[in-house]
Amino acid sequence: MSDKTTMHQPLDEVPPPAVAPLDPRLLVREEGFKGYLTEFKRKMKGGELGSLPVIVALIIIWTIFQLKDSLFLSSANMVNICYFMAGTGMLAVGLVFVLLLGEIDLSVASVSGLAAAVFASLSVTHGVNAWVAVVLTVLTGIAIGAVHGFFFAKIGVPAFVVTLAGFLGWTGLMQWLLRGTGSLTIQDKGLLHVLGQRSFFMNQSIAGAYILATLGVAALLIGSLIDQTRRRAAGVPYRPTSEILVRTIALAVVAYVAAYVLNKSAGVPNALVIFLATLVICDFVLRRTTFGRKVFAVGGSIEAARRAGINVAMIRIVVFAISGGFAAIGGLFLAGQTYTATLQAGTGNLLMLAIAAAVIGGTSLFGGRGNVWSALLGMLVIQSIQTGLDLLNMDQSIQYMITGAVLLAAVVVDSVSRRTQRSSGRA
Amino acid sequence: MSDKTTMHQPLDEVPPPAVAPLDPRLLVREEGFKGYLTEFKRKMKGGELGSLPVIVALIIIWTIFQLKDSLFLSSANMVNICYFMAGTGMLAVGLVFVLLLGEIDLSVASVSGLAAAVFASLSVTHGVNAWVAVVLTVLTGIAIGAVHGFFFAKIGVPAFVVTLAGFLGWTGLMQWLLRGTGSLTIQDKGLLHVLGQRSFFMNQSIAGAYILATLGVAALLIGSLIDQTRRRAAGVPYRPTSEILVRTIALAVVAYVAAYVLNKSAGVPNALVIFLATLVICDFVLRRTTFGRKVFAVGGSIEAARRAGINVAMIRIVVFAISGGFAAIGGLFLAGQTYTATLQAGTGNLLMLAIAAAVIGGTSLFGGRGNVWSALLGMLVIQSIQTGLDLLNMDQSIQYMITGAVLLAAVVVDSVSRRTQRSSGRA
Amino acid sequence: MVHVSATPVLALRGVSKRFGAVQALTDVELEVHAGEVVALVGDNGAGKSTLVKTIAGVHPVDEGVIEWEGRSVHINRPQDAQGLGIATVYQDLALCDNLDVVGNLYLGRELLRYGSLDEVTMEKRSRELLNTLSIRIPSVRIPIASLSGGQRQVVAIARALIGEPKVVILDEPTAALGVEQTAQVLDLVERLRERRLGVILISHNMADVTAVADTVHVLRLGKNNGAFPVKGTTNEQIIAAITGATDNAVTRRLARNAEATQ
């Protein structure tokens, strides 16, 4: 099919292009370590640092908490951070898709609460098999999201209003489902066991964490090398081997240290494993499939996407369905934290924190810019603040103030770098 | 100065323009009633109906509630609707400014709660004069908003994150202020008396409502006529007298009927009078001052505004300060409803409802389109739903669902009309 | 002028379009044959881009019929036009600022390899394609937002050439182009004609129009205002049809300059 879709071969008959393939004004990186350094300096000045500012912010946050309470970097606390970020993180993943469109979904928290109630009433009240109930619950979330998407894409109601109406309506439905009982205890089995606080990868075997780390590192290395080979063969620019090695080593250090630390207490929570696997899949979908490309296109310019023949309405509906599905999955994760469907599920700051995670991680609210890893980075920041403050024994009112201040500070690092970027004309 | 700012007079020396002033393709409205009808039909087809769809939605909502409960349109209930919408409405007014920039302020509800606490601790705990305390409270709100604006405009942190951090931080500060006492009783005097449930315009005198109605109608008529005269003199298109009369009569009918209905119970709540006066002033600021023009310009295209020499950062800071100020004023209104500063002030759905009001009323979330009257229309819709459902004495879970559904339905009318508009190429 | 077939590949019959209070097009007729380059000219605001957009499915026609290879068709969405084989370069370019050059070129018809995007091949072909259009772009992996006006324009033109169109519509394709790039685009138009595609070319530049077009259609205030074979028509005749008068700013300017040099 690739042959059918191009028409430039006949154009190749024309005299050799008058232009050299490489623009002389493009600053090419020098070879070796010095080249990295100059490029890094240049990127820093230009504000093209990607996730680095958030990572720096995270390191600062960790350092400060560790200085305040030496338990912060303890294995048990790290396991807590990793475990508890997965539920809200799932909501954030769905939101990344919506944010990439330049839209918002205010219903995710309330859909997550509803999902817990649906799951509980199916499996507890109606005795449906636990796995079947999981599937039905996620389908409910997807259906709800598709309904939001329909009203937004086809009727033209702003997504903000549709999902605000959903936020109210699904809260009502959830309360109505639980009206007789108030809360329902979910059994610690099936998927819900896997999502629980006491479920660890490979049953807490030390090997588990290292296997995961090795898998990740190997995937990066092999993927990079294959890409390099293909690019070299095609004659287009490729990442030098030195850079591939630097990146692989960086990931390896992070992954093995994490594995070691988590292993010191209980290992890798299964909830985290599922969360990471989800991120890998979603990243693939967004960066390497036509669907993902279309999502970015619609987020960048609706009109350009439409004129390129993209079915904008369909993309919107699918994206909202994805968001609804992830909200339901997140709801199951959160229910797995307490084994209960309660009237309070999905209330509080859940919505705000999920959005904040995506945004802090670097996904733009204005569409077209971001990636799913921002859900991970953002949740790490947020969960670290929460867990850290919980350790510190502080008055709740002060906790609120500190959370606000740290949230702001975490993004200031990023924003200052982006500001440089804007003033150098890239906004 | 007007002479200094133009350079086209010398250009007038050139031969008479080759173009007739009127484009032959412009469809001019026919004279008389028939002209209105065709133009109305055309506008309806083209979706250029302004606030009409929301008004239609409101009428439908009122009709349904009245059919369900004949007390809905009673004078007492209308007084309730008018009174209770003012507090949230003030928050919505501030949000309209922010939305016009294409930004969001998530902190308004929490700032409103903080304002109540600040006012109470100033006037109750520290015995500050009630009016001085009001001024200090509003200044606090403005200062808070300016801080948000600073981080947004100068540091470049997305407004969403800044105000989310504010939302958390100011909640904490409010709780900290009330930490000793929990809740504080505010005295029923000074401005807080005026904002109370028992304070009516001109002390419930029947004349009061009619005076207000007359003032409004006269202002519209005189303003329109003066504008007509000036435009006619300048040789630019003007509104025909017939249209001015139709508009004036329409307003007169609404105003006098409203006055009559409200007079049947207690008259016009002072809170409403202040709310309406605020709307008139803000409308003037947005539509008739250079500041307002700049707000629209920044909301339309930041880069174009910047290149036109507008100090974008300053506009942003001022707009967020306005939002903070209105949040504080709204907080005083809400405190006036109960004469208490409580730890729960500003929590719950207050933020969502305030944003929803602005959006339902027709202000775009994407900047550059909208007006302050949307705060009034949106609040009328929301408050009508709430009061109507309260009258019907329905279970809270069902109330949530109905509120969601009606909210959606109210905007669907508008959206369908806008969709026509978009498909006729105006989006 | 090359020999053209009898049935036009694309024909508009009595097309009208209104925006709110503005009647942008009134009863417009247009025919394009395979292997023919039709120039569409007219004053600013004459309705040229509106006409292009109705053909491309950006907004449907209010009245009138669009015929494709003799059959009447309904074009309601851009997909419909693309399905027929109409490729369009819009005056406002319509590119996604956040995507890079490769992403924009292949948007909507990405190349796949084992089900995932084949970035390597797309990147390779993009470079080749842009080189044939004599444009220097620092890297095909930088977002469109950081390209110069002319660079974007070339990307938009290149975009229209991916796929197998039967009719190519170019709305002021050379407006932002340098002399060399303009020459390349004119060459390109001629190659399209040789490959027996129908081409609609909109331009304000009479030199370009007369250099490549077979027929010139003039639009004035949303209505047809004459069609001229390029051979045997002078620029002055066309300009008079465009401005609606033989006494216009152009002629006055020429007269003044002539006086001045005397």
Place this chain on the structure above:
Amino acid sequence: MVHVSATPVLALRGVSKRFGAVQALTDVELEVHAGEVVALVGDNGAGKSTLVKTIAGVHPVDEGVIEWEGRSVHINRPQDAQGLGIATVYQDLALCDNLDVVGNLYLGRELLRYGSLDEVTMEKRSRELLNTLSIRIPSVRIPIASLSGGQRQVVAIARALIGEPKVVILDEPTAALGVEQTAQVLDLVERLRERRLGVILISHNMADVTAVADTVHVLRLGKNNGAFPVKGTTNEQIIAAITGATDNAVTRRLARNAEATQ
């Protein structure tokens, strides 16, 4: 060529500008005198718009000095340039889509009456101003979003004439314009020269350039590549400086066409 004063009203000395990995301008020199029309030409992506934006304060220079009436000045924001008396028409127009024509024309320098906007006077003057530029716009009260490309361009040009500029910079002002409107703009440029303003005109159209410019500066790959007085320079010389070669797509095309007609 009109007589020009000794000190240039605006001069650039060794200006450089870099975007990320792209060195867009390197050591560029430029002088504009009062009453002089300087044409700035160059290939697509040569850096013309970048140069304009540094003068207009859209983005500050990395290195080099801008001199205004002999004094070195710092232009960091658009306000700074406007304060000096530099009016700019940008290639990407930079209008607010949501404001109407009047709103855009007077943006940033609205007329006031008793402290509130004097809409009536602004509307009246807008109509007059647009009429002198021969543009038909259905109504000055419709939002910019619904104007044609040429209509927007004229609005942007008109915008630069409100206020009392000393230097007017026009970045491809006639790219989207019809023949008549182009003629009007060229007339306008000549009137600006007569009123002793400095004008920088960017255009890819050699006919327009030679018609109104006094001096032509060529930019190539971000560097100066020669300055020519218009009198006594042929188009071929300029094009060779632009493309960096005497053998280019333009000459090849001309040669081919010459062959064909033989």
Place this chain on the structure above:
Amino acid sequence: ACGKAGDDKGSSSSSSDSKNKSIGLLLPENATTRYEKFDKPLIEAKIKELCADCNVQYDNAAGDPAKQAQQVSSMIAKGVKVLILDAQDSTGIKSSVQAAVDKGIKVVAYDRLAEGPISAYVSYDNEKIGELQGQALLDAMGPKATPSANVVMINGDPADPNAAMFKAGAHKVLDGKVKIAYEQSGLWKDTVAAQKMSAAITQLGKANIAGVYSANDGMAGGIATSLKGAGINPPLTGQDAELAGLQRILAGTQTSTIYKPYKPEADATAEIAVDLVNGKDFKSVADTTAKQNGGAEIPAKLLPAFSVTKANIASTVVKDGLYTKDQICTADFAAACTAAGIN
């Protein structure tokens, strides 16, 4: 590498360590005054008094049950030996309780009966509180409490399980004696309650309201304002003995509130916790039992709550030092204070 993660217990403060005297305290929210103002300092003080080398780790869930589950995990990570837990969601906290007990931590349920393997429970009987509120309303209505007398009920947030218990208790007393003509949830918010009250007045007519049940003082504040707005002053209940509530009682715009003496509750809990730390028996404190949903009987201490009216403010809250006279008797309430015998 087939070892189990966590096998090398290097952590200093394991909960099984006998020198470890760390007690965790988890409270549910901070939007009601009592928790941070009374419960926390009272419990901390009592623990310090009973056990000088004990240390207390505190956290507040700010009304978020998910957050509370995380806080339990943090407490486990910190290695506390005993956990005093006031559950934001008594069912939802079950698996967290289980996780703590798995690590050898003893859990004491405070105020709300958490599910799961807890060791002891100290509280008031929430349904009983509802009954007290209902009774106080009937008392205040006096002879007007007839089966045709319209009573308006504004309940708590249905999302709060306590709200259902207060509601059930109140219904138990009121049903049959008066007519519940209008019943709504005020979501624990004064502004919401004010609007609901205004709707009730419209619906029933202001002459036809014989009494109002408000589930707590916060909402009573809004309700009192609406009643005042309508120019009526029927009996009005409340709960929590909030400062503003007490002042309204003095001013006559509210008739009663519920005083739950926090000190005995806190003291009993602290004693049990310290006994658990020291491995001592606490049966002398927990003199009764309470039944969990699952049917388990938990050793419990259930304290009496009191109805407070104008007549006994002086002898209850003021005497117990809940608020000082200065806090209650500000200039506006000075006269009412004297009349009520507070001085």
